[in-house]
Amino acid sequence: MKTGLCDIHNHILYGLDDGSKSLEMSLNMARTAYDNGTRTIIATPHFNPTVWNRNKDDILARFEEVKKAVMAEFRDMRMFSGCEVFWHDRLTPRDYEEKRIPTLAGSRYVLFEFMPLAEFSKIRSAVLTTVEHGYIPIVAHIERFACLVEKPDRVYELSDHGAYLQVNAESIDGRAGRGIQKFIKKLMKDRMIDFVGTDAHADTGDRTMEMQDAYRWVAKKIGAEYADRIFIENPECIINDIYLD
Ligand SMILES: [Fe+2]
Numbered sequence: 045m046k047t048g049l050c051d052i053h054n055h056i057l058y059g060l061d062d063g064s065k066s067l068e069m070s071l072n073m074a075r076t077a078y079d080n081g082t083r084t085i086i087a088t089p090h091f092n093p094t095v096w097n098r099n100k101d102d103i104l105a106r107f108e109e110v111k112k113a114v115m116a117e118f119r120d121m122r123m124f125s126g127c128e129v130f131w132h133d134r135l136t137p138r139d140y141e142e143k144r145i146p147t148l149a150g151s152r153y154v155l156f157e158f159m160p161l162a163e164f165s166k167i168r169s170a171v172l173t174t175v176e177h178g179y180i181p182i183v184a185h186i187e188r189f190a191c192l193v194e195k196p197d198r199v200y201e202l203s204d205h206g207a208y209l210q211v212n213a214e215s216i217d218g219r220a221g222r223g224i225q226k227f228i229k230k231l232m233k234d235r236m237i238d239f240v241g242t243d244a245h246a247d248t249g250d251r252t253m254e255m256q257d258a259y260r261w262v263a264k265k266i267g268a269e270y271a272d273r274i275f276i277e278n279p280e281c282i283i284n285d286i287y288l289d
Contacts, residue, residue, distance in 0.1 A: 045256060055245045063246070156183055185241075
C-alpha cells in the first residue's frame with residue numbers, strides 16, 4: 045500500500061455543513077483515510093455564508109477539536125484547516141483585500157466550487173479575479189461541471205489562466221462511472237489534473253475517505269511518478285505555500 049497520500053478536499057469536520065454528523069463519524073472517516081494510506085488531511089467544510097452561516101472562528105474551533113481527537117489515535121496523521129468556497133456573484137475584490145475568503149492551510153490556495161450547471165464564463169471569471177488578487181485558485185471536482193465535461197478544451201483554458209484542477213477519488217477509480225473516468229484519463233495524459241480529494245461527506249456511502257484505489261489506478265494507467273505528484277507532492281506545495289513546479 046502506498047502511504048503519505050494527501051486528501052485536499054473532504055467534509056470530515058462534523059456539524060458545520062452536510063458532511064460528518066458527529067465526532068464519532070469524523071473519527072471513522074479518519075480511520076478510513078489512515079487505512080487508505082492518507083497521512084495528510086486538509087479539512088474543507090463548505091464556505092457559503094448564505095446557506096451555512098459559519099464564520100472562520102466556528103470552523104477553526106471545530107477543526108482544533110477534531111484534529112486533537114484524530115491525532116490522539118494517529119500520531120503521524122497531519123491535519124490542516126481549509127474550506128471549499130462556494131463562488132457567488134457577491135464576492136467582491138474587497139473580500140480578497142480584507143482576507144475574508146478562507147484559504148487552504150493558511151496558504152494562498154483557494155478551493156472553489158460552483159453550481160453543477162454553472163456557466164463557463166462564471167468559472168473563468170472566478171479564476172481570473174482570484175489570480176488578479178494574488179491568490180491561487182483550485183477548481184474543485186472539475187468533472188462535475190457540465191460546461192467542462194461537454195467541452196474539455198475549456199479545462200485547458202482555465203489552466204492557462206492560472207487555475208489548478210482537482211478531481212474526486214471516486215471519479216478516478218470508476219465508482220462515478222466510466223464516462224467520467226474517461227474524461228479524467230484524457231486530462232491526466234496531458235498532466236492537466238493537479239490534485240485529488242475524496243470530497244467525503246460521511247463514513248459510509250459513495251463518497252468516503254478512500255483514496256488507495258484511485259492512487260493505484262493513476263499509477264497503473266498514467267504512471268507512478270504522476271500519481272506521486274498529484275497525491276503527495278503537489279499538496280505539499282499548498283502546505284508550503286509555493287507554486288507547483
Ligand atoms: Fe466538497
